[in-house]
Structure formats: C-alpha cells, structure tokens
Amino acid sequence: MRVELRLEFAKALKTGTERSLTLAEWHRKRDPVQWKPLQRIDGAEVPALVRAGINLQPIDSQSEVRWYRVEAQAVYEVISQRDWGQRRMVERWHVQSALPLGVPVDSGVHWEWWDFGHDWDYWSDRDYFISGITIRGRLRTPTLGKWQVIHIPIQLSLG
C-alpha cells in the first residue's frame, strides 16, 4: 500500500464560542472542543491548546494491514526583543510513532496536543516572542520519505 503523509495544525475552541480552550480544561473534563485549522497566528490572540495532526492517507486501494512508522517535530522560532532581534530555533517536541493502516477503525492518525499559551507566556516573560512554528513530518518505515513541512507564522503586535 502506498501512503501519503499530511500535516495539519489547529487550535482548540470551546464549542459554540470563540474562547480558547486550555490544556487544563481539556485534561480535566474533555470539554466539547472545536479544532479550528490554523495557517497563521495573530499575536494579539494567542491560542492556548493547539494540536498537530500527522495523517497517513492510502493512495491506492490495497487493503493490506501494515504498521507504518512516522517521525515528526515541532520547532519554535523565537525572536529577542533585545539583541537586535536575534532569532533562535527551539525544539518543542520530537516524536517517532508507529501507526497501523488498513484497519476499519480510526487509524493512520497521530496527534500531539500541547499548551502553546503557556509557552508564549514563558518566552514573553523573558523578552522573547515566538515568531513562528514549524511542524515537519516524514515516513520512516517501510521507506524513508521526504519531510513534509508546514510553517505557521505569528503576526506580532508590537504595541
């Protein structure tokens, strides 16, 4: 079976509202959530809980059940408010996950969700902005694939 790897990035909104759901709320009650796809973030409206999705899509009709191994990484670009805007790259997480595909239940999907709002506050308190998020993923087995990359720029609001 040939597969294609797709990446997505979304923020969590409390269903029926535009209010960002926090990781603590999500953990405590699994509040109903709407995952809203994001291609960019407005620095004046920073999301709290965010999620990266790594999806394997079959691109032929063979129904064989296989175990695929994928690798994914999220990296922040942080920019100093001092030092002439010096930039740094900071790895937030790096995973290798095995996923079955070809079974008649939810499969071929890996999610990483995390507290972006907390990270934003941490860097802001140290005079840095997170100016972008890069998520990349690739197939590792049965064949090593090319990195698929999405970059989420952050529109900074500088007073």
Add this chain to the structure above:
Amino acid sequence: MAKIVRVEWLTYWRSDTKDWLSIGELGKAFPLQQRQVKTVEFPEILPRLLIGVIHVQSKRLEQVRVEVEITYLLMHERTMSGIARTYQRYQAFHSLTVKSSGLIEIPIALDADENYFSRAHPDLALKSLVLRARLLAPSRSPWRSAKIDYLYTPWGD
C-alpha cells in the same frame, strides 16, 4: 526541582450509552466518564481509546525535557507465557516549561493497534502495554512507568 509525579493510562466512555469512546469521538459533545486503566479483560472488554498521561511538577519555573516511550509486549498464544516480541509504539522528547504542574498526553487508538496485531501476528497475543517517562533535563531521573496487563478470561466466564 522538577519531577515526574505520576504516569497513568486514562480512557473514557459515554455516560449515556456506556460505550467506549473512540479516538475520533474525543471532544465531541457526549457526557463522559473517565477511568484509569491498569488491566483490560481481553478480548471481551477492550477500551477503544487510551491516553497516556505524564504529570510533571516543579515548585519553581523550570524548563524540562522529558523522554516518553510506549511499548507493546506480546506473548505466544500457544504457551501464553514469556515475552515473544516487543513493539515500540511511540518514542518522544518533549521540552516544556513547568511551574507547579505540567502535562504531556499521548492518545492511542487501542482498537486499531489490537486489530493490527491480531491480523499481522495471529500466533501472538497482547500481554502488556507499557508507558514510561523520565526527565532528561534539568537532571536525569529514573524511569516511571504505568502498565496495562491484558487478562485472558475464558469465553463464557
């Protein structure tokens, strides 16, 4: 000093129908009940969704790096003893800042994994599913783990 205070497996079912929640239904508007999972009776009662949860605590603000692994242990169905094969399902490195408490959660579609193993390795049976985590920074800690054991109850019991 930051430390991993708890490692656990959680699952959810719908309070109204008592059905296990699938990974795709997580966050949909059902009344939910949570359960910590340590054993599953197999194959009759199998949670569809598992969430591996690592709780980190620190009294002061700290940046921590955590290594997490999830491994399936399988045994021969004929002998039903010993470990015949291990499968590493997940390995990750998370860097997060912790003040008072921090969380890492890993969702697993157990039904999809079980389906894969039963078709790919019909001579093997699931024995355990192990989640373990350790701190790599600011200092290395011992592994902490949570294990789910599969209980094989005879049909009709």
